[in-house]
Amino acid sequence: MADVILVADDDPDILRFVELNLRLEGYEVLTAVDGEEALAVAHHRVPSLVILDVMMPKLDGYQVCQRLRTDGRTSGVCIIMLTAKSMSADKVLGLTAGADDYISKPFDPMELVARVKTTLRRTREMRSVSPLTGLPGNVQIEAEMQRRVADGETFAVLWLDLDNFKAFNDRYGFIRGDSAINYLATVLREATTDDQFIGHIGGDDFVVLTSAEDCETLSQAIVARFDKDVKDLYDPEDATRGTVVVTDRLGRELEYPLLSVSIGAATNEHHPVKDYRELVEVATEMKSFSKKRPGSVYAIDRRGSAEDGA
Known part of the structure; x- marks a missing residue:
């Protein structure tokens, strides 16, 4: 093709x-x-x-x-x-x-x-491998999801990224921006077990594959671990204030919250799929819901399950 x-x-x-x-x-x-x-x-x-x-x-x-x-x-x-x-x-x-x-x-x-x-x-x-985080890249991510679908596994896709990342980069520069990305990678490594898959899509975007039953527990663990030490990425005055101030192209000073993580999750438990991209699409949709709320948030697609809502 x-x-x-x-x-x-x-x-x-x-x-x-x-x-x-x-x-x-x-x-x-x-x-x-x-x-x-x-x-x-x-x-x-x-x-x-x-x-x-x-x-x-x-x-x-x-x-x-x-x-x-x-x-x-x-x-x-x-x-x-x-x-x-x-x-x-x-x-x-x-x-x-x-x-x-x-x-x-x-x-x-x-x-x-x-x-x-x-x-x-x-x-x-x-x-094939992210040079920044050392995590599997897009080729391995796609191959792993395709394998799980082909093998008929029931699993969950967690799609993650950072909120207010551009403001962080504008305030501190790209080198410290890379440190923030590596911080999230470390959080994911600490929150997951050997049978769970972590991939680095690029930039501040990550994916985690886990079992459907562990989806919510893992999402909660990621949010808690991320928020625990995120202030260490900031200068003391910004960490104390809880915001960063960035000057835009027009010279205006704009205030942004600290970094947080948004997670969108979807499983094939109640909706069997033939193509892994169906799960990715739903997980991305759920992440959009998460990003509409302040702070570190996760949203899980529960349509078709006994529970209702995200």
Whole structure:
């Protein structure tokens, strides 16, 4: 099956040029002419790689890149930024926003195709194990879920991420942001047993596979362990106040709560599935419910069980 590549650029000539060259290499190509359309297309059909022009209407390339990285559905996609040749600052900002690579305009089509192939290959190699946490990556996560479904196992999927993580990164920088991600990884290791599976999807997104009967107990343990020492990640004044203050692009000071963890869980106990992605979809939906409530929260899909509600 061909890799799907999304190309977002408001210049119709460049859009057609890139699309043609990628199609000639056997890729399936989706297109968008502005940032909002790029996000909509990526959410409708998650691509393997996204090529983003820096300057686009509605949302610029940096904003699209950041939103793709902070959305569990698209956090693992490869991203290449198109930048003006003379604007080295564009390259720095793009990489800081989460881009995997960049290419300067005007560009040679052979260079573009080579960078696409290299980025996809490098990402596939890295996904087998997370270099940050040492946990299994997307390849192993998918294989484990497929195995459990194929073997007819009854199990639960816990989908997790951090709340207020962008504010933490803005306040303390990406190195301490990585420390926060590793903190959550440590919490998961301490809360789980050997027969439970932990995976690092990417960014601050994680997955845990466990038995249906252990789903709620494990969710409670993760929340309790996370909240116990999360303040240690902060400077004393922020930890005491219970918030961080971040200055936005307009110079406004905005206050955000401390980090918390949101968990969404789903099981195939009452709803047998043929495709693990059905469970992932429900778990993601449950996580969205969790994120609407303050603090560390878990929500479990109970539809079809004796209990009602999440």
